[in-house]
Amino acid sequence: MDAQSKQTLLRGSSVLQKMAEGEPAIWINPKLRPAEEALSSLPLTKADIDDAEQRLRRFAPYLKKRFPETAERGGLIESPLREIPAMRAALAGRGAELPGRLFLKQDSHLAIAGSVKARGGIYEVLHHTEQLALANGMLQDGDYTALLGEDARALFRRHTIQVGSTGNLGLSIGIMSAAIGYRVIVHMSADARQWKKDLLRKWGVQVVEYAAEYSEAVTKGREASDADPMSYFVDDENSKTLFLGYAVAAERLKKQLAEQGVVPDAAHPLAVWLPCGVGGAPGGIAFGLKHAFGDAAHCFFAEPTQAPCMLAGMATGLHNDVCVQDFGLTGKTHADGLAVQRPSGFVGGMMEPLLSGDITLRDADLYDYMRLLRNTENIFIEPSACAAFAGPDRFLAAQEGRDYLSVHGLKAENLTQIAWATGGALVPEEIRQEYEHTYLR
Numbered sequence: 001m002d003a004q005s006k007q008t009l010l011r012g013s014s015v016l017q018k019m020a021e022g023e024p025a026i027w028i029n030p031k032l033r034p035a036e037e038a039l040s041s042l043p044l045t046k047a048d049i050d051d052a053e054q055r056l057r058r059f060a061p062y063l064k065k066r067f068p069e070t071a072e073r074g075g076l077i078e079s080p081l082r083e084i085p086a087m088r089a090a091l092a093g094r095g096a097e098l099p100g101r102l103f104l105k106q107d108s109h110l111a112i113a114g115s116v117k118a119r120g121g122i123y124e125v126l127h128h129t130e131q132l133a134l135a136n137g138m139l140q141d142g143d144y145t146a147l148l149g150e151d152a153r154a155l156f157r158r159h160t161i162q163v164g165s166t167g168n169l170g171l172s173i174g175i176m177s178a179a180i181g182y183r184v185i186v187h188m189s190a191d192a193r194q195w196k197k198d199l200l201r202k203w204g205v206q207v208v209e210y211a212a213e214y215s216e217a218v219t220k221g222r223e224a225s226d227a228d229p230m231s232y233f234v235d236d237e238n239s240k241t242l243f244l245g246y247a248v249a250a251e252r253l254k255k256q257l258a259e260q261g262v263v264p265d266a267a268h269p270l271a272v273w274l275p276c277g278v279g280g281a282p283g284g285i286a287f288g289l290k291h292a293f294g295d296a297a298h299c300f301f302a303e304p305t306q307a308p309c310m311l312a313g314m315a316t317g318l319h320n321d322v323c324v325q326d327f328g329l330t331g332k333t334h335a336d337g338l339a340v341q342r343p344s345g346f347v348g349g350m351m352e353p354l355l356s357g358d359i360t361l362r363d364a365d366l367y368d369y370m371r372l373l374r375n376t377e378n379i380f381i382e383p384s385a386c387a388a389f390a391g392p393d394r395f396l397a398a399q400e401g402r403d404y405l406s407v408h409g410l411k412a413e414n415l416t417q418i419a420w421a422t423g424g425a426l427v428p429e430e431i432r433q434e435y436e437h438t439y440l441r
């Protein structure tokens with residue numbers, strides 16, 4: 001982007017000005033449309049989400065055997081929904097306006113990968129595996145546990161799976177692919193933590209390390225995979241399969257909310273706060289939520305002040321034609337799962353009529369929220385995941401939040417808020433200790 005276009009964009013938007021100064025911002029999407037109208041205009045449908053759910057059910061008997069920790073949920077990878085009243089009270093005690101109920105969706109505790117990537121990442125590996133098996137005359141009798149057998153494993157050994165990642169996607173794709181029997185290469189950006197690389201190597205995964213940022217790791221990974229006819233590339237920036245794997249979360253959440261006595265409607269809606277990197281995970285989940293709840297779901301993304309790539313893409317309408325460096329930001333953040341400098345154009349397009357808005361926060365706040373949750377609810381989630389608390393903490397007390405409620409005719413006390421905790425369970429104890437003692441100002 002040239003200097004003149006940047007100046008024009010900044011002059012037209014106080015949110016972009018704040019963003020470019022590295023200040024916390026709240027952006028409300030002026031292109032949000034009524035859910036029904038928005039969803040009917042998009043290239044993916046409810047039938048696509050149902051197809052993904054059905055595929056995951058077909059794989060459940062396999063997962064139950066291969067990963068016994070999934071057995072208690074019948075081979076489905078799903079996370080608890082937990083009300084966090086003590087965290088709510090603590091946030092309110094610090095000045096947050098939070099009259100309604102507050103829940104934590106604990107994707108931090110998803111089986112196998114310990115992060116939201118256990119949804120999309122694992123789903124895409126299973127999707128590819130089903131296609132490969134069917135093309136090779138397997139699974140004809142519908143018995144997916146046959147994939148544990150030596151014939152199947154011999155087939156998968158001849159195939160490679162590759163992915164570019166800041167860490168958690170690499171973990172999810174790497175562990176699942178290695179478990180099935182593939183050769184796996186994970187291309188890790190500079191932000192990726194050492195323990196994630198170590199864990200993958202223990203699974204026999206080849207980890208290629210880059211000194212460069214996320215987009216570069218993805219580009220290099222894509223090139224390496226394209227050069228090998230036996231290799232499949234999981235494309236975090238463009239994959240519809242990943243996106244649909246995430247979307248499955250919503251119908252399951254509906255059941256969990258009902259068990260807690262929450263049945264959202266237009267006057268008693270959900271506000272869902274989703275930490276956002278390249279956009280696939282929060283975008284897929286938001287897409288599912290709009291299908292499951294319609295206008296009773298208000299979906300917001302949360303991003304670091306130095307890496308607000310989705311905000312930059314959506315507020316300018318330029319999507320993947322813009323990156324955070326275009327606005328003079330560093331793209332660097334302690335939130336390794338969100339350390340993405342250029343958003344997915346595919347997700348940006350899907351979100352244009354569906355997303356309610358985006359909130360950004362400083363890295364220092366990630367650690368404060370992390371400690372607050374640990375101290376009030378005795379739950380650990382990783383710093384990236386703590387971005388979700390920026391919404392419950394700041395939105396309703398801000399002018400942007402008050403205006404949003406009034407435009408939509410909503411009462412704050414009727415809002416049920418969900419902080420989507422996107423990762424944490426696999427973080428080793430010594431790293432948790434390091435986080436615990438990290439104070440930034």
Ligand SMILES: *Cc1c(COP(=O)(O)O)cnc(C)c1O
Pocket residue numbers: 115116117168169275276277278279280281282337338340382384385422423
């Ligand atoms: C990957 C990730 C996200 C965001 O997902 P994207 O698909 O990159 O937007 C959020 N939180 C954590 C912990 C993650 O690993």
